[in-house]
Amino acid sequence: MELSLADAVAWIAQGGVLAYPTETVWGLGADARSDAAVGRLRAFKGRDDAAPISILVTGIGALAALGFRLEAAAERLAREFWPGPLTLVLPCDGAFASGIAREDGAIGVRCTPHEVANELAMRCARAGTGPLTATSCNAISRPRSLFRSSAMSRLPRWHPKNGWFANRIPSPVTGSTLITSAPRSPITIGPNGPARYWPKSISRTPSSACISSPR
Numbered sequence: 001m002e003l004s005l006a007d008a009v010a011w012i013a014q015g016g017v018l019a020y021p022t023e024t025v026w027g028l029g030a031d032a033r034s035d036a037a038v039g040r041l042r043a044f045k046g047r048d049d050a051a052p053i054s055i056l057v058t059g060i061g062a063l064a065a066l067g068f069r070l071e072a073a074a075e076r077l078a079r080e081f082w083p084g085p086l087t088l089v090l091p092c093d094g095a096f097a098s099g100i101a102r103e104d105g106a107i108g109v110r111c112t113p114h115e116v117a118n119e120l121a122m123r124c125a126r127a128g129t130g131p132l133t134a135t136s137c138n139a140i141s142r143p144r145s146l147f148r149s150s151a152m153s154r155l156p157r158w159h160p161k162n163g164w165f166a167n168r169i170p171s172p173v174t175g176s177t178l179i180t181s182a183p184r185s186p187i188t189i190g191p192n193g194p195a196r197y198w199p200k201s202i203s204r205t206p207s208s209a210c211i212s213s214p215r
Contacts, residue, residue, distance in 0.1 A: 005116075005123055013129040017041050019137045019151040023114045024085050026145035027056070029132040031097075031124075038097040041133060046140045053100050054087055054108030056121045056134040066131065067094020068109065083113035087134075100133070110134050 011018055015037040017030045028044070030037035032055045042049065057063060060078050063070055069091045070078070078088060087110040092101060101107045112118050112134075124130035137145040138154065145151040 005120055008120055009123045009127050009129065012037075012124055012132065013127060015040070017044065019145065020117050020120055020132075021114055021148065021151075022112050022117045022134075026137040026148070026151040027117065027133075028135050028137040029056070029120070031129055032100050032131050032133050033096055035097045038099060038133065041135070042099065044139065045135065047135075049099050050103070051099070052102045052106075052108065054110060054134040055096075055100065056117065056130075056132040057109050057111050058118070058122050058125055059083070059111055062125065062131075063090070063109070066092070068092045068107070078111070082111040083118065084111075086110065108134075 008018055008020070012029065012031050015031065015034050017028060017037060017040045019026050020029050021027075028041055030041040032038065032053070038053065041047075041053070047053075057066065060070070060075065060082065074088050074090060077086065087108045089102070089106050089108045092105055092107045094107075096107065112121070121130070121132055124132055137151045142154075143150075145154060
């Protein structure tokens with residue numbers, strides 16, 4: 001079953017879960033504000049209820065409306081590396097489904113340059129649904145889905161009615177760099193974090209952003 005982008009947005013609005021391609025690996029998308037949808041996603045992944053789930057945003061401009069607080073250092077990173085494979089963990093006062101946020105309210109956010117995923121995120125935003133979850137399309141302890149074929153082969157084993165979104169563009173084999181501007185992390189950027197992890201310690205490679213080793 002393949003869905004058009006319009007069908008995919010409608011499916012998300014109904015509480016469905018689907019797979020979509022990104023610049024790293026295939027993602028698993030659900031409405032991050034729907035407890036029922038996020039529950040379906042967790043059932044597939046076998047993920048503990050306490051494990052937070054990242055979300056996909058359309059850009060820096062979307063953060064404030066969703067309740068995120070963007071420190072100056074995190075904003076510099078977002079402007080430098082978004083859209084791209086960089087996940088920022090930011091303090092958030094917005095309302096999301098149970099289990100999206102960390103226990104202190106912080107949520108991982110990323111902005112993808114992949115044309116399909118980005119368009120899907122923007123259409124969901126315009127339709128007033130979402131934002132989409134941005135977790136990988138695989139069960140815990142199982143390999144991530146790097147291509148359309150692997151994403152499609154896994155979801156039907158879960159439940160056909162939960163559907164999946166597919167297109168013909170494979171994703172390169174890279175990961176997303178994770179950086180947090182919220183407290184309680186060994187990699188912290190902002191007033192509560194060590195200076196050695198400020199943006200000047202970030203360098204760009206052809207496929208991803210990376211954290212330089214502290215000296």
